[in-house]
Amino acid sequence: MTAIPELELETKEKILIVDDEEAIRNLFVEALSSLGYRCEVAENGLDCLAKYYESSDYDVVLLDVQMPELGGIETLKKLKKYAPDLSIIIVSASRDIDNVRTALKEGAYDYIFKPFNINDVQAVIRRAVERAQLIKKNKDYQHNLEKKVENQTQELVNLYSGTLQAMILALDLRESETGYHSYRVTEYALTLGRHMELSESELSMLAKGALLHDIGKIGVPDSILLKPGKLTDEEWKIMRKHAELGYTMLKKIEFLEESAALVYSHHEHFNGKGYPKGLSGTEIPLGARIFSIVDAFDAMTSKRAYRDEMPFEKAVERIIEASGTQFDPDIVEVFAKIDLSIWKDIKENIDESGSNFLKGLLFELSKYN
Ligand SMILES: [Fe+2]
Numbered sequence: 497m498t499a500i501p502e503l504e505l506e507t508k509e510k511i512l513i514v515d516d517e518e519a520i521r522n523l524f525v526e527a528l529s530s531l532g533y534r535c536e537v538a539e540n541g542l543d544c545l546a547k548y549y550e551s552s553d554y555d556v557v558l559l560d561v562q563m564p565e566l567g568g569i570e571t572l573k574k575l576k577k578y579a580p581d582l583s584i585i586i587v588s589a590s591r592d593i594d595n596v597r598t599a600l601k602e603g604a605y606d607y608i609f610k611p612f613n614i615n616d617v618q619a620v621i622r623r624a625v626e627r628a629q630l631i632k633k634n635k636d637y638q639h640n641l642e643k644k645v646e647n648q649t650q651e652l653v654n655l656y657s658g659t660l661q662a663m664i665l666a667l668d669l670r671e672s673e674t675g676y677h678s679y680r681v682t683e684y685a686l687t688l689g690r691h692m693e694l695s696e697s698e699l700s701m702l703a704k705g706a707l708l709h710d711i712g713k714i715g716v717p718d719s720i721l722l723k724p725g726k727l728t729d730e731e732w733k734i735m736r737k738h739a740e741l742g743y744t745m746l747k748k749i750e751f752l753e754e755s756a757a758l759v760y761s762h763h764e765h766f767n768g769k770g771y772p773k774g775l776s777g778t779e780i781p782l783g784a785r786i787f788s789i790v791d792a793f794d795a796m797t798s799k800r801a802y803r804d805e806m807p808f809e810k811a812v813e814r815i816i817e818a819s820g821t822q823f824d825p826d827i828v829e830v831f832a833k834i835d836l837s838i839w840k841d842i843k844e845n846i847d848e849s850g851s852n853f854l855k856g857l858l859f860e861l862s863k864y865n
């Protein structure tokens with residue numbers, strides 16, 4: 497005959513019994529242990545706090561009111577501060593309603609009057625334990641939910657990053673001459689944006705727009721995009737379409753939607769002489785007004801097949817010269833105050849580690865998303 501396994505009596509709930517009278521402690525321990533609860537005892541309030549701080553995995557605390565050292569009500573207050581969800585049952589010697597009222601007001605879960613009937617005590621404990629279990633379940637659920645949201649957010653960020661990388665790669669494969677232009681202007685734009693004290697979400701929008709500002713060039717034919725000589729008027733017309741093309745692409749992707757406005761307006765001039773709309777002043781989105789400065793700045797300070805790079809000092813002068821015509825004078829003012837070494841550092845770092853830079857940038861962007 498197979499042996500029938502013994503029923504698991506251990507419920508595992510842990511109860512801390514706090515009473516200065518040994519006889520009462522023993523009575524509780526005996527009754528509750530027989531029900532499968534794990535019991536520990538403390539002789540007074542101070543002892544209780546010490547035990548709780550040492551190991552806070554108690555589900556229920558039985559707390560006597562009249563105790564030397566630290567009384568029940570004071571102990572309750574301290575415990576509640578430390579563990580607001582803890583189920584604490586007050587054990588009051590007299591039928592002192594005032595004490596009970598105070599205890600309940602201070603967050604005690606229930607109370608027992610001495611002398612007590614052990615059956616009644618069991619019922620109170622069971623309720624308190626059930627409450628503790630419910631709280632624990634809710635906390636676990638909350639924690640799992642947070643974890644799930646965190647994982648999903650990370651998945652989305654990865655998806656975003658992958659989309660961004662694929663788009664940049666697609667453009668780079670078409671037009672390799674400009675090197676790390678997109679990466680540099682993104683970092684430049686973030687720098688200027690921070691000096692303009694933009695919010696985190698504005699910075700994110702700015703960075704994504706900067707990174708993809710010329711993505712519409714994917715739609716420009718090779719014969720124009722890669723033409724070694726000067727473009728004809730007709731060809732320029734097609735080339736200029738890249739702003740609108742980029743906008744059309746990005747506005748279809750939810751997380752890039754806001755950046756689409758920057759892409760659309762990145763060739764507008766403050767005096768209204770830019771394209772595609774000929775917007776002027778604050779009609780041009782702020783992100784585009786910030787971006788156009790660093791875009792021109794990077795174009796001037798980068799080497800091209802047909803010309804050398806311009807020194808940073810000179811490029812800043814050129815930007816200042818175009819303040820009020822091509823660029824927003826308020827933003828130029830902020831730009832001109834930024835130490836040249838900051839731009840130089842960015843440029844050097846990107847040249848040395850282009851792909852690492854992108855990884856860092858995507859990480860940076862993931863914080864804003
Ligand atoms: Fe462009």
Ligand SMILES: [Fe+2]
Nearest residue numbers: 677709710791
């Ligand atoms: Fe550009």
